[in-house]
Amino acid sequence: MTESRTPVLVVGGGPVGLTLSCLLSDQGVDHVLVESHPGTSRHPKARGVSARSMEIFRRLGLEKEVRAAGLPAEQVRFYRGRDLVDPDYVRSGPAQEPGEGPEHTPSPGLICSQDTLEPILLRRATELAGARVRFAARLVSFEDDGLGVRAVVEDRVTGRPDRIRADWLVGCDGAGSIVRTGAGIAMEGPTGLGRYLSVRFEAPLGEVVADRASASYFLTVPGRGGFMAVDNDRHWIYQYPLGFDAETDPTDDEFLAGLVRTAAGIPDLDVTVHDTMTWRMDAQLAASYRRSRVLLAGDAAHVVPPTGGHGMNTGIGDADNLAWKLAAVTAGHAGEALLDTYEAERRPLARQVVDISTANATTPAGYRIDDELLLTATYRSAAVIPDPADTGEHEVLDPSGYRPGCRPGQRAPHVRLTPGTAGVTSTLDLLGPGFTLLTADEDPRWQAQAEAVRRAGFPLTLRAVRTAGQQEADPGQWARLLGADHANAALLVRPDGHIAWRGTLPADTRTLPALVGTLNCT
Structure with missing residues (x-):
């Protein structure tokens, strides 16, 4: 039996696994995805696609196609x-x-059922990764030796087994996850609701x-x-x-x-x-999202009652959080400890989502669908440098409603831009694919800072909200979001759109590269 090698092996070709595949390809990460079923789901199960998921699909160039299908x-x-x-x-x-x-x-957000969404994601994943996206391929077993994972995958058409050596294994294989079971990670919480x-x-x-x-x-x-x-x-x-x-x-x-x-x-x-x-x-949460070289995402990590429509969307958010971290680690830009921030950021969020959805299921008068709940996510981890005055006394999600801001850990806020040339109509369109240094106006002094970060080996793009060719549709909105205390601040935004740092122009060009290194756990 021959053995092939890949940096990342993704198990599971549902919405979460396919989104992860697209995001990994977008980040330039070679990977293999295996799915035991011969094709995508035939049953319209999960249907609600939240605003945050649609923003991720927008980044992947899929928003118009998904919206047309909903x-x-x-x-x-x-x-x-x-x-x-x-x-x-x-x-x-x-x-x-x-x-x-x-x-x-x-x-x-919109309503687009899983049997309609999955083929859209599969087409894009296959366009980007080709034959390395393999359906009718079943994970038989795997061994984690601390340096990588050796997996046996069976072709369900020919019966032929293949051995794959991966640096990282990601289980996106649902509530009955073989990957989670094989890694010895328990699920916690009630079943049979x-x-x-x-x-x-x-x-x-x-x-x-x-x-x-x-x-x-x-x-x-x-x-x-x-x-x-x-x-x-x-x-x-x-x-x-x-x-x-x-x-x-x-x-x-x-x-x-x-x-x-x-x-x-x-x-x-x-x-x-x-x-x-x-x-x-059920309403369950994995005891851990990572064990050695194995990581979990989607229903493999959390089983969310459907009352609220947050389950699939939470999984898509997992993929977005994990993809850039795997990209940074596999490219050598980040230390492996960066992957520990995946659990630190996503597991508390899933805990809240499970609790909110469970409460919805027991509300006799019904509940309202909150399309923007996941926009309220604020992360606390080693991959975020908080403002000095930030006490950290907040929950990951704010069920009372989304209030845009520029605090580290928050999703970078949307500001409508005009005239919207070259497909840029929102500040969100200025972000990625690596870290983005986002300033209010074009300022050559920040260019030297950005070049210093790139010389240190970290991918970074310098972008301005206001340029000669684009302005805020609502003049002054960006300054209001930054706040009076941060009028001259720039934002360092991660590839997943969350703010990693907010600060003013450093006096020393060595400051920002060191800060980015800290965020990448190097």
């Missing part, structure tokens, strides 16, 4: 009623309606819901569950709550069609059942 923005509503024809229904929107209040992102039957079906419901089109239809009759729109026309998912004491799960198509008709409130509805899936609501 539900129209006017249908991102949430219906509550006895059935689909209830004249006394209530229909609400997201926590912040488009155009309501200040603009916090250039890329608002609920058990559900998901029925994918076709029925002519477009005209029925024409005056109440929504993304989700929550039924107020106990035990009825609810509907999820795939296209708000003929294609739907019905979520039916199952008890834990049932001897067998319903499989008869006519019985399932009857459940749909009863829940819809239309006795003669023409229903065609395509397939079903049973799933269990």
Whole structure:
């Protein structure tokens, strides 16, 4: 058996693994991705793509394609009623309606189901990494010797085993993660909070819901569950709550069609059942995100109740956080301790997301979808240098709402730019792919600082918010976000868009390279 080598082996080709593959390629990291299934998901499971995930897809050049594949923005509503024809229904929107209040992102979230999203991600991952993205390839076993991982992968078509030597192994292989089990990492938290039957079906419901089109239809009759729109026309998912004491799960198509008709409130509805899936609501978190040369991301690291739509998006955020750190370590720009900041930053965030989503699941009056929750993330780790006055007394996420700012650890804020030449319409478009030194105006004194960082071996780009060709759409917005105490400050922004440092022009050109080295744990 021959052995191939790769810096990173990614196990799992769902939304998280495919996003990680795209981000690694974008960072220039050679890697292999293996997925045991022969193709992408056929079932429209996770559907909500949050603003933060859309910003990541924007960076990858995928935002327009994902948005075109999703539900129209006017249908991102949430219906509550006895059935689909209830004249006394209530229909609400997201926590912040488009155009309501200040603009916090250039890329608002949307509904795009997993079976539609995954092929988009797979096409891009394959464009970038080619045959190193391998579906129908199953991880059989792996050994971690502290210097790397030796994995055995089986081609499920030919049955041929391959041996792969990787510097790092990332498990993106879901709640039943083989990688997590093999690494001996336990999951903590309750299971069995609920058990559900998901029925994918076709029925002519477009005209029925024409005056109440929504993304989700929550039924107020106990035990009825609810509907999820795939296209708000003929294609739907019905979520039916199952008890834990049932001897067998319903499989008869006519019985399932009857459940749909009863829940819809239309006795003669023409229903065609395509397939079903049973799933269990759990609320669990991995005891660790890293063990030696093995790292976890997505559902392998956290199982989030779907009540809130944060599970897949939290996993996509994991990929964004981890990709640049793996890139820095494998390129020799950073020490291996940088990978410890992945757990330090992402595990507390997942803890909060699990708790928020669990609380949503037990709220009788329902809950509102917060598209911007993950924008509020503020990191504390060795990869962030806080302001001297920052006490650190804050949670990772702020469920009370997003308030943009320029404090280290926060996501760099969006400021609309005009005239928006060369595809740049937001400050977020100025960032990456390495570290970005972001100044208010073009200043040649910062150029010497940036060149000193690059001479020290760290990739860095110098960008200004205001230039001869671009200005803020709202004059003075950047200064207001920096705050009066930081009027002349520049931001050092990480490849994942989070602020690593805020400060004024150093007197010594050795200062900034040393600071970047500290952030990279060298």
